[in-house]
Amino acid sequence: MPAIEARRLRKTYKTTRGVFRREKVERVALRGVDLAIEPGELFGVLGPNGAGKTTMTKIFTTLLLPTSGAATVLGLDAVHDQWALRRRIGFVFGGDRGLYWRLSGLDNLRYFADLYRIPPEVTRKRIPALLERLGLAGRERDRVELYSRGMKQRLHLARGLLNDPEVLFLDEPTIGLDPVGARELRVIVRELADAGKTVFLTTHYMFEADAICDRIAVIKGGEIVAEGTPSSIKKVVQDQGVVEFEVVGMPAERVAGLRGLQGVKSVAVVDHELAQVVTIHCSSPADVMTQLGLVLDGMSLEKVSSREPTLEDAYVQLIGESS
Amino acid sequence: MSLIRAGWRAFVITIRMRVISTWSYLSWLVFPMLFTIVGLYVLSSGGASSSRLVYGVLGGGLIGYWSVAYLDAGNSIQDERWSGTLEQIFATPTPIWVILFGKVCAGLVFGLVSFLPNAALAYFGFHAVLPALDPWKFVISLGVLTLSFFCIALTLAPLFALWRWAFSMLNGFELGVYILCGFMFPIAALASWAQGVAGVLAPTWAVRALYASTVMQGPHDFTLWWLAAIGLSVVYLAGAYFLYGLVEREARVSGELALA
Numbered sequence: 001m002p003a004i005e006a007r008r009l010r011k012t013y014k015t016t017r018g019v020f021r022r023e024k025v026e027r028v029a030l031r032g033v034d035l036a037i038e039p040g041e042l043f044g045v046l047g048p049n050g051a052g053k054t055t056m057t058k059i060f061t062t063l064l065l066p067t068s069g070a071a072t073v074l075g076l077d078a079v080h081d082q083w084a085l086r087r088r089i090g091f092v093f094g095g096d097r098g099l100y101w102r103l104s105g106l107d108n109l110r111y112f113a114d115l116y117r118i119p120p121e122v123t124r125k126r127i128p129a130l131l132e133r134l135g136l137a138g139r140e141r142d143r144v145e146l147y148s149r150g151m152k153q154r155l156h157l158a159r160g161l162l163n164d165p166e167v168l169f170l171d172e173p174t175i176g177l178d179p180v181g182a183r184e185l186r187v188i189v190r191e192l193a194d195a196g197k198t199v200f201l202t203t204h205y206m207f208e209a210d211a212i213c214d215r216i217a218v219i220k221g222g223e224i225v226a227e228g229t230p231s232s233i234k235k236v237v238q239d240q241g242v243v244e245f246e247v248v249g250m251p252a253e254r255v256a257g258l259r260g261l262q263g264v265k266s267v268a269v270v271d272h273e274l275a276q277v278v279t280i281h282c283s284s285p286a287d288v289m290t291q292l293g294l295v296l297d298g299m300s301l302e303k304v305s306s307r308e309p310t311l312e313d314a315y316v317q318l319i320g321e322s323s
Numbered sequence: 324m325s326l327i328r329a330g331w332r333a334f335v336i337t338i339r340m341r342v343i344s345t346w347s348y349l350s351w352l353v354f355p356m357l358f359t360i361v362g363l364y365v366l367s368s369g370g371a372s373s374s375r376l377v378y379g380v381l382g383g384g385l386i387g388y389w390s391v392a393y394l395d396a397g398n399s400i401q402d403e404r405w406s407g408t409l410e411q412i413f414a415t416p417t418p419i420w421v422i423l424f425g426k427v428c429a430g431l432v433f434g435l436v437s438f439l440p441n442a443a444l445a446y447f448g449f450h451a452v453l454p455a456l457d458p459w460k461f462v463i464s465l466g467v468l469t470l471s472f473f474c475i476a477l478t479l480a481p482l483f484a485l486w487r488w489a490f491s492m493l494n495g496f497e498l499g500v501y502i503l504c505g506f507m508f509p510i511a512a513l514a515s516w517a518q519g520v521a522g523v524l525a526p527t528w529a530v531r532a533l534y535a536s537t538v539m540q541g542p543h544d545f546t547l548w549w550l551a552a553i554g555l556s557v558v559y560l561a562g563a564y565f566l567y568g569l570v571e572r573e574a575r576v577s578g579e580l581a582l583a
Contacts, residue, residue: 013578058578063414065575086416097407102343103336114332115415115422117325159411 001075003167003198004037004060009069011055011222029055031222032069037200037215039166042193044213045202048319052222053202054093057171060200061091073167087116090165094172096152099144105131105155106140109162116163123162130158134188150181157188167198174208186212206312218318226318230311237309237317240265241285245304247296250276257295263287266317275302281309281317329417333425337399341433350394351437355387359441362507363449377453377537382507384441385530388434389501392472393479394494395430396423400483401490409484413574419481420567427476431469453537460536460545464529467552471525474556475500478563481570487579504530525555 011030016022030052037043047053058064059071062082071078076085100108106127113123131137134154144152153173160168170189174182190212193199203209209216210230218226218233226233250269255278258267263283270277282288285306292301341347363379400423403409412422446452453461479496482489501507503521510521510531521527528551535543 055578058410061414063410063575064578065572083416086414091414093407093410095407098411099406100336100340100408101406102340107336107339111332111336112411112415114325114329115412115417117329117416119325120328 002036002072003039003041003074004035004043004200005070005072006033006035006056006060007070009033009035009056009059009071010067011052011059011064012067029222030059030066030069033219033222033224035217035224035227037198039198040193040196042190042199042201042212042214044209044216045200045219046204046206046209046216046315047202047219048204051219053204053219054171055222056219057091057093057169057200057202061089061169062086087163088165089167089169090160090163091169092153092156092160092171092173094153094170094175096149096176099152099155099159101145102143104141105136105144105147105151105158108144108155109140109158112159113162118163126162126164127158130161134158135184148181150177150184153177153181153185154188157185161192165197167200168192170199170201172203173201174203174205182208206310206315210311218315220319226314233318234309234311234314236314237281240281240283240309240313240317241306242309242313243280243282243285243288243292243304243306244277245292246272246275246277246302247299248275249299250278254295254299258292261288261291261295268316279313279316281313326417326421330421330425330428333422334429335425337395337426337429338432340399341395341429347395347433351387351391351433352440354390355383355437355441356444357383358386358507359383359444360448363445377534378507378509379449380442380445380453381533381537383444384438385506385533386501387437387441388468389472389506389526390497391434391437392427392430392469393476393500394497395433396426396476396480397483397490397493399426400480404484404487413484418567419484419570420477420563423477423480427473427480430476431473434472435469455538457536461533463549464532464536464545467549468526468529468533471529471552471556474525474559474563478559478566481563481567485570485573485577485579500524500526503527505534506530509534523555525552525559528552528555 009030010032013027013029015025015027017025033056045053045056055064059066060073060078062078062085065079073085074088078085109127110123113127118126128137131140134157136151136154136158139147139151144155147155157173173189174185177185186208189199189201201213213230215227215229216233217224226236255267255269258264258280265281265283268279280288289304289306359379359382362382366376366379400409403412413419479493482493503510503513503517504524504526505521510518510527513521528548532545532548535545
């Protein structure tokens with residue numbers, strides 16, 4: 001039995017817009033997602049902002065009801081079995097919100113321990129153990145507002161582990177952390193998976209998923225567009241190369257021109273300070289480089305280079321990012 | 324047992340958050356004292372009768388009690404939404420009504436405490452006293468009033484969780500109650516239709532009994548007033564039973580527990 005399973009999972013948000021003429025608006029966040037995650041797996045869900053990652057996490061953690069389809073965790077229905085399920089799962093949302101800043105870290109943990117209905121004799125042992133493991137021992141009586149971003153995130157994780165969950169949901173847990181803090185957190189998450197916990201991790205950092213996940217799903221516009229191990233995802237671009245350059249002022253028609261070049265799979269344009277970084281995925285970088293002048297005639301190109309594709313390139317191609 | 328512990332912890336945490344919040348002192352200490360000062364000044368300057376003066380002695384405290392008891396739980400829900408903890412507490416195995424039970428009780432404690440400085444201010448600042456206080460009837464009436472505040476607060480607080488915009492609407496209800504229920508003046512001064520509305524509000528009957536317990540002239544029908552307040556409170560609680568079921572479901576449909 002999968003630890004986490006989604007079958008044709010769909011979620012539509014209904015809202016209104018306008019002040020005097022109220023207009024009903026529907027926004028589809030998930031469009032029939034199918035997913036099966038085995039016990040003990042560290043499963044990553046990758047996707048850009050608004051792709052549906054958080055919505056999916058909230059459905060599994062019983063915070064949201066799907067519009068249709070089924071979501072089960074540990075064999076329990078996330079819609080109807082919420083009380084039994086909440087005792088057996090933990091979740092951590094990224095960012096430094098979600099804590100009582102004016103209380104100490106210890107008070108935060110004690111409060112949630114009682115809300116998770118953990119017996120006091122268990123809480124007395126578990127909280128010091130978690131504080132020790134997550135490097136917060138000695139600072140537990142300080143107010144959370146005095147914690148660094150990394151400490152707050154580790155406190156989040158401690159809170160998520162209070163009930164010793166069998167499945168842990170992590171929604172962009174390293175967002176906003178400095179590189180050292182993010183790496184420390186990734187090590188802890190990997191250790192949790194190695195200890196047998198099923199971990200569901202959403203992120204938009206490809207290297208993070210590549211570094212620690214057993215399997216990955218790439219989600220775009222509420223649909224899963226690819227699923228597999230990091231190495232199998234990389235195969236999407238194994239026969240390709242990448243051409244990159246910087247340019248100042250990239251008109252849309254020139255981007256369209258690049259897309260029309262022979263052998264070009266995708267073109268991504270990302271603003272970088274005053275310039276734009278253009279990344280072209282193609283079957284033959286040498287051929288594309290010789291054709292650049294045809295489309296970008298009169299423009300000054302900087303830092304033109306070609307390289308082997310990475311996992312991030314596979315992700316970019318799957319997402320079809322072009323801004 | 325674990326639910327009682329969860330409710331108790333919610334109570335303790337709410338008390339601690341309010342003690343360390345400078346702003347909360349405005350609602351349970353400063354504003355009620357301002358009402359008391361104004362009320363006593365107005366009511367004592369014109370040679371008002373002692374039956375009117377008691378509105379000055381108790382009115383500020385009542386307003387403070389109501390404001391804190393009613394709005395504290397709802398406000399803290401709004402605070403939780405802003406700080407991102409509302410989803411965290413909602414997704415625990417403790418039903419939201421247990422958490423709100425603790426929060427509402429904490430509000431009641433602060434509200435009762437706010438009576439003390441107001442009574443002291445009335446006594447020492449204006450030499451105002453309750454002329455014919457019947458302590459037992461006063462205490463029972465205060466208990467019934469507390470029950471009515473508790474039931475209204477517990478019933479309406481989940482609406483703050485359900486809708487982000489509930490705060491502004493329910494804020495208006497706070498003002499309406501202390502006018503309609505006769506906190507600062509007898510409701511006989513209101514239009515007849517307003518008295519009809521006041522009749523379905525449990526605090527109206529409890530406040531009437533409370534003031535009656537401090538003055539001699541009658542007629543007083545304490546039993547009827549207490550039963551009316553208790554009966555209406557029970558009706559509110561019955562409504563709350565359905566409302567909490569609705570909130571548990573609708574909050575999961577709309578996703579409004581989060582800020583965005």
